[in-house]
Amino acid sequence: MITVKIELKNLYDNFRDSKTIQAFAKIIQEDAKKLKHPINIMEVCGGHTHTIMKYGLPQLMPDNVGFIHGPGCPVCIMPKERIDHAYVLAMQDDTILVTLGDMIKVPGSHGSLQQARAKGADVRFVYSPLESIKIARENPDKKIIFFAIGFETTTPMSAALIQKVIQDKIPNILFHINHVTVPEVMEILIDNKDSKHKIDAFLGPSHVSVIAGSQIYDIFPSKYNIPVVVGGFEPVDVMESISMIVKQFLENESKLQIQYKRAVTHQGNVNAQAMNDKYFEKRDFFRWRGLGDMPKSALKLKSEYSNLDAEIIYKDILPNDKIDDHKLCICGDILRGMAKPTECTIFGSACKPNTPIGSCMVSSEGACAAYYKYGNLL
Secondary structure (H helix, E strand, O other): OOOOOOOHHHHHHHHHOHHHHHHHHHHHHHHHOOOOOOEEEEEEEHHHHHHHHHOOHHHHOOOOEEEEEEEEOOOOOOOHHHHHHHHHHHOOOOEEEEEEHHHHHOOOOOOOHHHHHHOOOEEEEEOOOOHHHHHHHHOOOOEEEEEEEEOOOOHHHHHHHHHHHHHOOOOOEEEEEEEEOHHHHHHHHHOOOOOOOOOOEEEEEHHHHHHHOHHHHOHHHHHHOOOEEEEOOOHHHHHHHHHHHHHHHHOOOOOEEEOOOOOOOOOOOHHHHHHHHHHEEEOOEEEEOOOEEEEOOEEEEOHHHHHHEHHHHOOOOOOOOOOOOOOOOOHHHHHOOOOOHHHOOOEOOOEEOOEOOOHHHOOOOOHHHHHHHHHHHO
């Protein structure tokens, strides 16, 4: 028997190959000469933004093909009042607040969860929601509140935790659900009359599409005549996706295409979707930072699981007032694609990753964090 050892780098090396990147750049440059007008491509996800900045892809683009950064960072779009919910819950007696890593540093009006921990709160970050079970079993006399965030990508993990809690009759885990969905915000951005830049095409996030399927983008070519290419996160993926978008304009087409065919299908993961549907339903409204209240753009626990819902159980102590960002922070404009991080007067000075004023500088998917980390490539 022959054993083949596959290292992690073998899975992505070909998608970071400089010759392939340059080859796509040449194709895009040549095709772009035939465009009838400049095009602006919004990469919805912050993961794409970081790839674009890290590998200097804007420098490979012709002048008539530009990037617009989108709101696809679940930490960045979380409004301060939701951060305040997490802070208040964390400060309760005999409580352990569990969440994903980037949430720890995001500032609310009372401070960040990191600052709450410095004041004695028990706040823990996990890589998987299922780690909450071990924490609950090790601390049977405490309430474990899982502060769930993320787009369609992470929602099934929260659903799996809920299912496990119910099946195993774990009595001390509650949930504060902040899962948001992608297509609704994309529609809002198309209709945004205040934007300085018209969105001509979308680079769709592939990890979202692995779960939800590319079907969630069907509406954009059919209703809005806007192309969508679902692309992977490696630089070759992004460059091929851009080339596909440019060719659509040359052929006067507007359609949905999948570049990331190695993981994305049109129907998506139907089992994960079924699990989500079992436990979650759409909220009437959810406030997105910088975008305001958006209908049907987030999830909540279904009423039959209200005994697990921290928002209901602690509703009398959770603040509901809307809280605006710092007056000098333009994170909202950045999330709407109306501004670049470098247009912010406090970018890189008062606002840095270690001393963030806005959420776009905190998250590993935030546009400001990408510009700060890879700004030498501008």
